Amino acid sequence: MKKGLIQGIAGVGLLVLLPSCNTQKQTTGNDVYAIARTTQSGPGQDEETEIQSEQLSRNIVVPQLQIDALSVYKRMITYITPEEETAPVVSEEKLTAYVDFPANGIQVNPKYGNNSAVLTKLGERLGSLMQSADGNVRNIRIMGYASPDGNTKENDRLAGNRAIQFKNYLQKQFKLPATCQVSVDWAGEDWEGLKRLLVASDKKYASQVLAIFQLTDDPDSRRKQIKAMDKGTVYKDIEKSFFSRLRRMELTVEMELPVAAADNSRLIEQVYAQPEKLSLPELLRVASFYRPGTEQYREVYEIAAYTYPSCTVAQLNAAAAALALGDKESARYFLQQVNGDLRSYNNLGVLSLMDGDKESAIAYFRKYMSQNPRLARENLKIVYGEN
Known part of the structure; x- marks a missing residue:
């Protein structure tokens, strides 16, 4: 016995x-x-x-x-700390500013055209975002667009210079946090934007203009053919109806948001009520609330492993949690899903030891040496009876 x-x-x-x-x-x-x-x-x-x-x-x-x-x-088992679990919660919001410029002008003039109303509205929204994110606005990306009238090369130059000057205006006027990075790029003539506007419009000539888009990608050829339609009346109507909506600055505001305790409570409730509606980062965040080896930790990681089977970290931690509670068969199943992953070798060694296979356990712990030498050595000592 x-x-x-x-x-x-x-x-x-x-x-x-x-x-x-x-x-x-x-x-x-x-x-x-x-x-x-x-x-x-x-x-x-x-x-x-x-x-x-x-x-x-x-x-x-x-x-x-x-x-x-x-x-x-339990002392021998290893768990993985996922990057998603420790990463900050990031939110993005896209804003559009239709800034008016005089012909060939690049300086932002708040008094020109409708700029006063546009810039005031933009400032109010930026201020609101910075307040809601406790000032943690990490990045603002500016993309400048031009309408496809005139000369393509000149339009590209204007779009770039106007975007740069708009960046300078933002940094000066809106007192952005010192940690906020502002980047600039420009797309030049926005033919794709014009295409979207034409598709959504009820203009009788829309299908004919879109057919020209299909025939050629060359901007000069497109302009020439559109200007030739109906003795120039089509081009003039496009210029009047759409071009002002193509000259714009698009901003992507990236914020690092604080995680409210109420939000954490909501996530915990949703894990058991509607887990399929939670994203992988949200599931991993809930798992971080529990101590590894507990039944709650295991439940959340099993949900993550079954809901997102391609997530290696979820499979590894579900296996580790099963081992900690003595469930060898569940651990074996999850470890099979990550076959060959170097991070699995330690827990495969523990599973082998639980199966009574000392030789396989030693082999796995030795393979794991490159990942965590200290833990691998400690586990080998236990196998050899040195602890």
Whole structure:
């Protein structure tokens, strides 16, 4: 019986546990036996009492051996800290400013055209975003666009210079945080924007203009053919109806948002109510609220592993959590999903040890040495009985 118990726990590698466990067995067994002998009398009863005492002693020792072995395995298991779990919560908002410029002008003039209203509205929204993000506006990307009239090369130059001057205006007027990076790019003539506007319009000539778009990508050829339509009236209407909506600055404001406690509570509730509606980063964030090895940690990572089977971290941590709770078959399943991943070798070694396969456990721990030398060495010591 004793030999069978030892092999079932961890093979030779966990013999170090046996002295304390065996001592408890002996102490418990002797106490029961002593009580039994003092309470039993009569000829022929001593032998029967001794047999009953041994059986009771075995029933007491087996759970203790299992508990001690599992506590050792828990020390040997490794968990992965996903990048998504520690990354800040980032939000983006896109803003559009239709800034008016005089012909060939590049300076932002708040008093020109409709700029006063446009820039005031933009400033109010930027201020609101900076306040809601506690000033953590990380990046503003500016993209400058021009309408496709005139000369393509000149339009590209104007779009670039106007975007640069718009950046300078933003930094000066809106008191952006020192940590905020402002980047600039420009697309030049926005033919794709014009195409979208034509598709959404009810202009009778829209299909004919779109057919020209299909025939050629050359901007000069397009302009020439459109200007030739209906003696120039089509081009003039396009210029009047659409060009002002193509001359614009598009801003992408990227913010690092604080995570409210109420939001965390909502996520925790949703994990059990509607887990399919949570993104992978949200599931991993919920998992970070629990201590590795707990039942809650396991539940969240199992949901993540089944919902997002391509996430290696979810599979690895679901396997680790199953091992910590003594569920070998679940751990085996999740580890099979990440076959060959170097980070899985340590827990494969623990699983092998739980199966009583000492040689495979040693091989896995040695393979894991390149990932975490300290833990690999500690686990090898346990296998060799040096702890």
